Amino acid sequence: MNFDFYLFDLDGTLLHLGNIRAYAEKILVETLDRLKAKYPPMRNERFKLWTSEDGYLNVLEEWGVEKPQNFWKFFDEIDFNKRKILIKKKKAFLYQDVKYVLEKLYHHKDSKKLAIVTNTAYYICEYILNKFNISKFFHETFSLGYYLNDQKLAKPSPNGILTILDKFEYDPKESKAILIGDSKLDIIAAKKASIYACLIRRDIDTRNRHYKNWDIQPDFVIEGLEELLYL
Ligand SMILES: [Mg+2]
Incomplete structure (x- = not known):
């Protein structure tokens, strides 16, 4: 960690x-x-x-x-x-490793900071975090608003990441930041923001099987969230 x-x-x-x-x-x-x-x-x-x-x-x-x-x-x-x-219908749900990993990070003795950076609308994001009882783990959330211009803040723009890092008073000389995401847009956004990028490839996901051909490469590739604890 x-x-x-x-x-x-x-x-x-x-x-x-x-x-x-x-x-x-x-x-x-x-x-x-x-x-x-x-x-x-x-x-x-x-x-x-x-x-x-x-x-x-x-x-x-x-x-x-x-x-x-x-x-x-x-x-x-x-x-x-x-x-x-x-x-x-229980067809949308939290992956089973999520709560365990969030808890581990949240309660870590070095007081890690956790955030969400999503292209999903703020009210949907809020609903999901509350519904699954995980909003307490996140110090900050960046989601998209209701207004026209917000779309330009969506990933692959690094804007959301930079906004969060700013709130965390991130200084690259003193600390390290990582974004974990399942798509190419996440990896591009993270690299544009000059932080570490971790691609998560969940078992059902065949979408990213050609990720090795992407121009911008993730720093880490994991298949389950628990692996994050060992990076
Ligand atoms: Mg995604």
């Missing part, structure tokens, strides 16, 4: 949501439908939105969305409803 600051992604890292890409795509399709997109993207074009950072409004316009500013409001509403149903 050589780090002072542990920043966690939420979906796919702490929270099991099944196949996350399929989950997000389903919501995207429903959202575009609600927004009456004239030229909804084909399957292989949908990824553009997740990597567009602050260019997402242009992408939505390309797809014939008349009021792209409403996109995240609708997307989050659909996401929230789906999650509540999945939780009820």
Whole structure:
């Protein structure tokens, strides 16, 4: 446990949501439908939105969305409803190693600091943390807001990470910080913020099987959260 600051992604890292890409795509399709997109993207074009950072409004316009500013409001509403149903059906749940690891870190004698950095909307994040009774472990949370401009703060932007580190008064000369996430966007964001990046590859996750070909490489790769305690 050589780090002072542990920043966690939420979906796919702490929270099991099944196949996350399929989950997000389903919501995207429903959202575009609600927004009456004239030229909804084909399957292989949908990824553009997740990597567009602050260019997402242009992408939505390309797809014939008349009021792209409403996109995240609708997307989050659909996401929230789906999650509540999945939780009820026990199809969305915390991975079994999560509470154990958070407790170990939280009660560590060197007073480690823990945070969440997620691209999920703040009210959904808050709901999840409370629902599973883990909000007490996090000193800070960075999630996305309700307003237009917030999307540019989403990972792969390092903005969320830097905001948290600032609150922790992080000084790279004195302490070490690590972000643990299950996607390429997490790794890019962490490296842009000049901190350690840890990719978690959960057993059902086949998404990242080609991670060795990524331009930006994680510093660590783990398959379960417990391994984090030995880094
Ligand atoms: Mg994730």
